[in-house]
Amino acid sequence: MLYSRNILSIGLGAALAMCSTFLAPKNALAEELSAAEASAIAEEATIYGLPMLMNYSVLYQYAVDKTSSQYKAPFNQIHNEAELASPDDTAIVTPNSDTVYSFVWMDLRAEPVVLCVPKIEDTRYYSIQLLSLYTYIYGYIGSRATGNDAGCYAIAGPSWNGETPKGVKTVIKSGTEFSFAIYRTQVFGQSDLEQVKAVQAKYSVQTLSEHNNTAPPAKAPAVDWLKFDPVTAKENPFNYLAFILQFAPAIGSAEVEIPLRERFAKIGIEPGKPFPSVELSSDVKAAIASGIESGAKKAKGKKSSVGNLVNGWQISEGLFGSRTMLQDNYLMRAAAAMVGLYGNDSKEAFYPLTKVDANGVELDGSKHNYTLTFPADGYPPVNAFWSVTMYDGDSQLLIKNPINRYLVNSPMLSEELQKNSDGSLTLFIQNEEPKSAKGKANWLPAPDGPIYMVMRLYWPKNEALDGSWQPPGIEIQQ
Incomplete structure (x- = not known):
């Protein structure tokens, strides 16, 4: 999982828990609005907007702010990460460190963008996840979705209605005018990085006119990007939501949002307009602040209750996906963002x-040492590979450790890890290095404090999805 830094942990938590400062009134007086209705709308807008604000913070850092330590590349240009994620990567929480990433923020306003991939060996898993500004997943390219053969795919904005271009396998439509493509390419350990870099070098990104070698259309207007910083977001979170919505037209499948946006407009949230776009009384402002606090609490509560608890593991099938799959459940979308965008x-x-x-x-590495044992017949069932990654329980970031090991995964079974005599595998989860040889070989270093762990099953088999396989529980070492 690639996760955006949780807004609730970088200052926007306060933004969603309070809103005491509003911009000066801009337009006509708001229609008569009770405090109760204003609070309800603000709660709804908070829940709706949380993942979009988190997503915008990444867009701004990755593609707009060239002074950011997390800046990657301009729009419509690919950026390849040549190394596996480490504790130095702090813009994204709960990063996976068993694939390398490539990123493309796409501007689809003027014309589609064409993503081309090379032939990739069948044993290497890769995927390209396509996300809208809503954070909905609207498509995939990769081993599971399209296979490992070479091909080109056009990504189009919501208003584009052209024919499938020559040399393009299919057109995949985004619901918003800006879109994020996240490439994950499997790495078989550090020694494999050079081979992976060769694969990444063959990923190409072009506008449709560049791909077809034709005259480009008129450029889309320049965007006066709203600077992202925690202080501004704390003072005026709905200003960000209004800004983002101008690039997310309520057309196509998003037409269902028209009534929602009409409600938002009652408290001054209108696409492309500074918030509030209408005059608000002091009573309504107070009610909005209360609604924001309530919405944040509901999102936090949903995060902790999603899915089922199985042997201590929280399992939430259907947490991430398309608008159709999530059925416009904005509270679930917010919870998913907080679990990990x-x-x-x-x-x-x-x-x-x-x-x-x-x-x-x-789990607390300062109090106990732990083990996690996969039975010989109970390894995670996958078509690609699996991993178990360790994070700091508070920040959800990778932790520094003396052996620079942040995870254990199935490719390590053949060389690095030591199985038990019965074919099972025991991982040693602790802050200090184990003393036994097997303990050292199978050590998953833990923080000296709260622990957060994520198991990842890439291209899972049906038995993982239908519940017939269950992850084993983590036990205190005896």
Whole structure:
């Protein structure tokens, strides 16, 4: 899972928990609005907007702010990460460190963007996840979805209605005018990085006119990007939502949002206009602040309750996906963002998560050493590969450790890890290095404090999705 830094942990939590400062009134007086209605609308807008604000923070850092330490590349240009994720990567929480990433933020306003991939060996898993500004997953390219053969795919904006271009396998339509493509390419350990770089070098991104070698259409207007910073977001979170909505027209499948946006407009949230776009009384302002706080609490509560608890692991099939799959459940979308933005559809990757042991007690590396044992017949069932990754329980970031090991995955079974005599595998989860040879070989270093762990099953088999396979619980070492 690739996760945006949780807004609630970088200052926007306060933005969603309070809103005491509003911009000066701009337009006509708001229609008569009770405090109760204003609060309800603000709660709804908070829940609706949370993942979009988190997504915008990544867009701004990755593609707009060239001074950001997380800047990647301009729009419509690919950026390849040549190394696996490490504790130095802080813009994204809960990063996976068993694939390398490539990123493209696409501007689809003037014309489609064409993504071309090379022939990739069948044993190497890769995927390209396509996300709208809503954070909906609207398509995939890759091993599971399209196979490992070479091909080109056109990504089009919501208003584009052209024919499938020559040399393009298919057109995939985004619901918003800007879109994010996340490439994940499997790495078989550090020694494999040079081969992976060769694969990444063959990924290409072109506008449709560049791909067809034709005259380009008129350029889309320049965007006066709204600077993202936690202080501004804290003072005026709905200003960001209004800004983002101008690039997310309520057309096509988004037509269902027309009544929703009409309600938002009652409190001054209108696409492309500074918030509030209408005059608000002091009572309504107070009610809006209350609604924002209530919405944030509901999102947090949903995050902690999604899915089922199985042997201490939180399993939430259907947490990430398309608008159709999520059925416009904005509270679920917000909870998914807080669990981790940019998580894959369950068919692409399946994510058991935990902060507790098999008995439901919170994991803490300062208090206990733990083990996780996969029975010989109970390894995670996958078509590609699986991994178990360790994070700091508070920040959800990778942790520094003396052996620079942030995860254990199935490719390590053949060389690095030591199985038990019965074919099972025991991982040693602890802060200090184990003393035994097997413990050292199978050590998954833990923080000196709260622990958060994510199991990833890439291209999972049906038994993972239907519940017939269950992840084993984490036990305190005896």
